[in-house]
Amino acid sequence: MTKTNPGRFFEDYSLGQTIRHAVPRTIAEGERAMYHALYPQRFALYSSDAFAIDCGLDGAPLDDMAVFHTVFGKTVPDVSLNAVANLGYAEGRFLKPVYAGDTLRSESEVIGLKQNSNGKSGVVWVRTTGYDQNDTPVLSYVRWVMVRKRDTEAPAPETTIPDLAKTVAAEDLVIPEGLTFEGYDAELAGEPHRAADYEVGEVIDHVDGTTIEEAEHMLATRLWQNTAKVHFDATFREDGKRLIYGGHVISLARALSFNGLANAQMIVAINAGAHANPCFAGDTVRAWSEVLDKAEVAPGIAAVRLRLVATRGAQAMPGQLRGEDGKYLPDVLLDLDYWALMPA
Template sequence: MAKTNPGRFFEDYTLGQVIEHAVPRTVSGGERALYHALYPARHALYSSDAFAQASGLPKSPIDDLAAFHVVFGKTVPDVSLNAVANLGYAEGRWLKPVYEGDTLRSTSEVIGLKQNSNGKTGVVYVRTRGMNQNDDVVMEYVRWVMVRKRDVDAPAPETVVPALNKVIAAEDLVIPEGLDFSNYNFALSGEAHRWGDYEVGETIDHVDGVTLEEAEHMLATRLWQNTAKVHFDATFRPDGQRLIYGGHIISLARALSFNGLANAQMIVGLNGGAHANPAFSGLTVKAWSEVLDKAETNVPGVGAIRLRLVATKGGAPFELRGEDGKYLPDVLLDLDYWALMPI
């Protein structure tokens, strides 16, 4: 009897299947230190216990995206070990902050299946939930992945493509208990721009760039225990290159967005996202943002801002798609998210 796990292929998934992902992980201050070493992450709420406490939280949480990577990484051996590409995200919500000492685990439910016309691959849709040691759901999101078939002659399943909300309604965003920006310290946060200073339709060039290093993306992928073959095995792709984990690009772009959006502190919603083109070491990543919407909340001093975050290979800012409607070759990431900002 085989003892090793080759991973699931497309024909191994069934609609409604629930997968309990292995290896819970207790997060520590090491996660924060490594996250801030890998990315130029500087948002004050995630850097300082004192700043977080002045904002009504017990202490500084782990960065929202670091928590996302931990939850995501648990799912890879069961969902995307044999993936060709991670295609998109929707209906993501951060429901509780994650603190040092919390233990996270993940479960996923298969909510959609669609075999591709070439008969060699198919798209699997899963809704993933991350839970802490108290069985509280700390975050949830939907993603869809293109997965290889083991047997191209295996019959195609009935096509089910889930109907997903394109945008999370502002009233469905969950604001952490106790959060209060009434006495927000703009001098310590790094910028004076508040929620009222941004206008819908405004675009922001984040100016800075970071060149991708092979060692850094490999360290990041190992840190999140992401075992997808395309990220580690140079023989797995015809071009002999290791594909950079899309979450690495998300975190890098988010960190670059500090310059212009330093006060977009907490990510609370993920409306949608696409890894538009593959990324490899040696590329220089730059980022720009567009303000898509704004909403007031019932929490003191706290406003919600909906942002499009675009990462590029250094292409011209504010250019996203060509005349054919497809993403331009320089675009790496198109992410639509909600963040909380002082009013």
């Protein structure tokens, strides 16, 4: 009897199935340093204990996307080890700040199944929750992934496609306990622009670009313990290329967005997300954002809903997302819709 884990295939999932993922992971300060080394991350609330304390927190939390990657990475051996592609996200909410010393684990519930027409693969929807050492939820999100079948003759499950909200309502956003922007130091944060300075429909070109190196993305994939074969095994794809982990593109684009959105301090929800086209080492990633909505969620604190788009190439193509056929343009890598907290 084999003792190795071949990963789940599409026919191994059943509606309502709950999966407890191995292995819990204690987050250390080294995680923050590595995250900031991998990405040009400069948001003040995550960089400075003193700045975070002035904002009412106990210290600088771990970056939201580092928490996301850690929780996500736990799920890969059970959900997407045999994935063709990770397709999208919805209903993501950050429920509690995570600090160095916290231990994170993940659980997922299968909430949707649909076999593809070719009979060789299917789409699996899961709702994943990340918990800390006190079994307190810190993050919850839905994602869907295309997974290979082990046996193409295996019967297809009854199709169930979950009805997912297009956006997390502003009133459902969780504001970290104690957070205040009353004494916010915009000069130290890097930019003077508060939520009132942004208009719905405004498009911001983040100007800068970063070329992805193979070593950086491989280090990131291993840091988050993401074991999906397409990211580290060059023999797994016919073209011999290792696919850049989508979370790597998210974090890179989020870091690039500092130039123009330096005061968008905390991500509190992921409304939707799509990895529009594959990304490979050597691609130069740029980013632009569109302001989709604004809401005041606490005295002096605004939530700004943003569309973050990552592209590859010499120009960021601000505002250009889809072609006349409605499909993503070939150089669009990421389309991420999220809420961030900002001084009002």
